[in-house]
Structure formats: structure tokens, C-alpha cells
Amino acid sequence: MSIDTTAAPPTRLTSTSYLVLGLIEREGPSTPYELKRHVAATIGHFWSFPHALLYKEPARLVELGLLTEEREAEGRRRRLFTITVRGRAAIRAWLAKPAHEPTELRDAGLLQLFFADLGSTDDCRALAVAQLAIHRAALARYEDDRRGDRGLNGSDAAARTVEHWRGVTLPMGLLYERAAVEFWERVFWEGVADDARR
Amino acid sequence: MSIDTTAAPPTRLTSTSYLVLGLIEREGPSTPYELKRHVAATIGHFWSFPHALLYKEPARLVELGLLTEEREAEGRRRRLFTITVRGRAAIRAWLAKPAHEPTELRDAGLLQLFFADLGSTDDCRALAVAQLAIHRAALARYEDDRRGDRGLNGSDAAARTVEHWRGVTLPMGLLYERAAVEFWERVFWEGVADDARR
DNA sequence: GACATATAGTCCAGACCATACCATACTGCT
DNA sequence: AGCAGTATGGTATGGTCTGGACTATATGTC
Numbered sequence: 001m002s003i004d005t006t007a008a009p010p011t012r013l014t015s016t017s018y019l020v021l022g023l024i025e026r027e028g029p030s031t032p033y034e035l036k037r038h039v040a041a042t043i044g045h046f047w048s049f050p051h052a053l054l055y056k057e058p059a060r061l062v063e064l065g066l067l068t069e070e071r072e073a074e075g076r077r078r079r080l081f082t083i084t085v086r087g088r089a090a091i092r093a094w095l096a097k098p099a100h101e102p103t104e105l106r107d108a109g110l111l112q113l114f115f116a117d118l119g120s121t122d123d124c125r126a127l128a129v130a131q132l133a134i135h136r137a138a139l140a141r142y143e144d145d146r147r148g149d150r151g152l153n154g155s156d157a158a159a160r161t162v163e164h165w166r167g168v169t170l171p172m173g174l175l176y177e178r179a180a181v182e183f184w185e186r187v188f189w190e191g192v193a194d195d196a197r198r
Numbered sequence: 199m200s201i202d203t204t205a206a207p208p209t210r211l212t213s214t215s216y217l218v219l220g221l222i223e224r225e226g227p228s229t230p231y232e233l234k235r236h237v238a239a240t241i242g243h244f245w246s247f248p249h250a251l252l253y254k255e256p257a258r259l260v261e262l263g264l265l266t267e268e269r270e271a272e273g274r275r276r277r278l279f280t281i282t283v284r285g286r287a288a289i290r291a292w293l294a295k296p297a298h299e300p301t302e303l304r305d306a307g308l309l310q311l312f313f314a315d316l317g318s319t320d321d322c323r324a325l326a327v328a329q330l331a332i333h334r335a336a337l338a339r340y341e342d343d344r345r346g347d348r349g350l351n352g353s354d355a356a357a358r359t360v361e362h363w364r365g366v367t368l369p370m371g372l373l374y375e376r377a378a379v380e381f382w383e384r385v386f387w388e389g390v391a392d393d394a395r396r
Numbered sequence: 397g398a399c400a401t402a403t404a405g406t407c408c409a410g411a412c413c414a415t416a417c418c419a420t421a422c423t424g425c426t
Numbered sequence: 427a428g429c430a431g432t433a434t435g436g437t438a439t440g441g442t443c444t445g446g447a448c449t450a451t452a453t454g455t456c
Binding site for chain 2: 115
């Protein structure tokens with residue numbers, strides 16, 4: 001046992017921690033607002049991190065010595081966070097230890113489908129239509145993203161992060177959305193046919 | 199607007215609420231423990247609902263008048279929850295209004311991949327191997343489930359729920375896991391080739 | 397009776413979350 | 427200059443969630 005390598009730090013690092021550390025490591029010193037924008041342009045497409053968290057988390061990481069903070073004295077009083085040597089070490093340690101948790105797939109539509117037998121056939125049909133609209137839209141957006149129709153607008157910022165997202169992580173989103181479209185089309189055509197009988 | 203049909207209930211109903219209501223509606227009066235087992239056998243495969251929640255949520259629903267509670271006077275002092283007329287109405291209203299939220303895909307492995315450029319090539323390769331193991335295992339388990347190798351063991355309980363899961367919702371799990379295997383195989387063979395360049 | 401395992405439920409601190417709110421900066425119009 | 431409107435940037439609040447660790451009852455079995 002004794003899994004913790006750091007002799008009981010105040011709190012464990014979460015996915016959010018590594019997200020923040022990773023973005024700052026890749027993009028350099030950042031404000032929470034910048035983190036928020038980078039997240040929205042990339043991983044936020046399918047894993048929502050509430051922005052309040054992206055303001056709170058860096059403060060925690062400062063306490064843990066993984067980031068340092070400077071703050072504008074006037075005006076917006078922006079906070080600028082910079083990664084420390086220990087912060088870099090933390091990321092690399094994390095990357096060297098592959099995650100073993102299974103994927104969490106939280107989908108309200110799927111939950112409704114799970115209970116579709118309690119409603120009407122029409123409800124189920126309407127659900128399939130709504131879900132198809134959602135997933136087709138997501139698919140189209142991802143395909144645009146991949147072609148780079150976006151990510152250029154706005155600013156030069158986040159170039160590395162957006163590029164890396166586009167090439168490496170976004171393809172999973174595409175695969176997922178294609179699967180979802182296929183799935184809901186089947187639901188639409190076959191209904192909840194309870195073809196599980198037999 | 200005025201979306202709420204019930205004149206400002208203390209709190210809104212969440213996915214968990216509908217999960218609890220739906221299970222009780224389908225399976226009849228249930229204890230939290232039974233809910234927990236039904237969840238574990240079905241939707242819990244990819245959407246984790248911490249068990250503490252399945253003990254707390256019914257109490258809230260009682261306050262809202264959607265369930266009633268009886269409690270054993272002695273021994274385990276189990277709580278048995280029964281759905282009310284208003285509870286049934288709440289479910290049907292929910293089913294009649296298709297969800298419009300996008301899927302949340304929370305995957306620690308994918309997050310690591312998103313930052314794979316900050317680590318070594320070996321780390322990335324190891325990550326792909328680990329993820330392949332996870333997703334292949336999940337795929338195999340789902341395929342067993344579909345064939346009905348499980349769900350019979352243990353008890354007769356949850357027959358309807360498990361059947362419905364198997365026929366209707368599980369196929370999405372299968373599609374997802376197949377996509378994931380395909381994805382991670384590509385990562386394994388191509389590495390994070392940064393083939394995003396041009 | 398002693399021990400192990402499965403069943404059933406409770407508790408809690410800390411983290412999370414949505415949401416509303418506050419403040420500063422820029423932009424264009426008159 | 428004055429003002430409105432919008433985008434930028436950040437904070438506050440309180441309920442909710444979370445993951446353990448913990449307690450206790452029942453069943454078996456040596």
C-alpha cells in the first residue's frame with residue numbers, strides 16, 4: 001500500500017489540478033481567464049469544468065508549491081500563475097503513471113432512454129430526434145474544428161494547446177459522436193422495440 | 199419562461215432524482231440498497247452514482263412528495279420507498295421533455311493524452327497500452343452482458359431493469375467501447391505523431 | 397463461540413457547482 | 427465629453443456532491 005509518494009499532502013491532486021498545471025506548463029504563465037478560454041476551446045467540449053473552479057484551483061496549487069502567483073497591483077488585478085519546478089515534476093509523475101479509471105459517460109438523453117419503457121412511444125421517438133440533432137451538430141462542429149475553421153479566430157493564443165487538441169484528442173470526440181449518431185438513428189428507426197426479448 | 203410547473207419546489211430534480219424515481223417506478227417499492235444494486239448492474243457501468251447519494255436522494259424525494267417511506271421497526275431498520283402519484287407524474291413529465299444537454303465524457307486517460315506532449319514518448323505508449331486493456335475489458339464485459347451471461351446470477355430481482363438495460367442502453371456502451379479501442383490502437387501505432395502538422 | 401463474509405446503512409469534511417453578482421475596459425455613437 | 431452596450435476578468439454564496447471510513451446486522455461455517 002502506501003500509495004502516496006509525498007507523505008500526505010493537504011489534499012490530493014485531481015483532474016482539474018492536472019488540467020491547470022498542464023495548460024500553464026504548455027502555454028506559459030497564465031491567468032485564470034486564459035485557462036478558462038483554453039479549456040473552452042478544447043477539452044471543455046466534452047468535459048465541462050466550471051469556470052469558478054479554474055479560478056479556485058490555481059490558488060490551491062500555489063499552497064502546494066506547484067505554482068507561484070503574481071498579481072497586478074491595479075486595474076483588473078489579474079492573477080498570473082507560473083509553474084514551479086515541483087509543478088513540472090508533478091505533471092511528469094502523473095503522465096508516467098497511466099490512469100486506470102474507466103470512462104464516465106454522463107448523458108441525460110441516455111438516462112431517459114433507459115427509462116423509455118415508462119413513457120410513451122412518442123416520447124421515445126422525440127427523444128431520438130432531439131439526440132440526433134445534438135450529436136449531428138457536435139459532429140459537424142468537430143469536423144470544422146479539425147479542418148481548422150476555428151482556433152485561428154480571436155487570437156494567436158493557445159496555439160500549441162489548440163493544435164495538440166485538434167490532432168490528438170479531438171479524434172476521440174469524432175469517433176464518439178459518429179457512434180452516437182449511429183446509435184440514435186437505430187433508436188429512431190427501431191424504437192425501443194424491446195428486441196431484448198428472446 | 200416560468201418553466202417550473204410546480205410553483206418553485208425547494209430544489210430542482212436532478213438526474214439522480216429521476217434515476218431513483220424511475221427505478222422505483224419500474225421495480226416497485228425499493229430500499230436504497232436495492233437501488234444501489236440495480237444501478238451497479240446497469241447504468242452504473244458508465245455513470246457512477248456514489249452509493250451515499252442513493253441513500254440521501256430518496257429522503258429528498260419524500261420531502262417533495264414524490265415518494266413515501268416506511269421503515270422497519272427493528273433489525274436492519276431498512277427504509278422502503280414507494281412512488282406516489284405525483285412521483286409518477288414527475289417521471290412522465292421528464293420523459294416527455296427530451297434532454298438537450300450534450301454528453302459529458304470524463305476520461306482521465308484522455309486528459310493524459312491531451313498533455314502527452316509534455317511527457318515522454320514511452321509514457322504515451324504505456325498510456326495507450328493501459329487504455330487498451332481497460333477498454334477491451336469493458337468491451338468483453340458488455341458482450342457477456344448482452345449475451346446474458348450475467349444478470350441471472352444472484353437474484354430474480356431487477357429483471358425488468360436489467361433486461362431493458364441489456365436491450366436498449368447497453369448497445370451504446372458497446373459502440374463507445376469499440377470506438378475507444380479503435381482510437382487507442384491508433385494512438386498506440388502512430389504515437390502522438392503530432393500528425394496535426396498540416 | 398469465533399471468525400469470515402455479505403448485507404445494509406450512516407456520517408463527514410472537504411471539494412464541487414451553478415449562479416448571481418461585481419468590477420474594469422473597450423468601442424462606437426451622439 | 428458623455429453614454430450605452432458589450433466583452434473581459436473576478437469573486438461570493440450556499441446548497442450539493444463525493445469518497446471514504448465507519449457502524450451494525452445477518453448468515454454461514456469451522
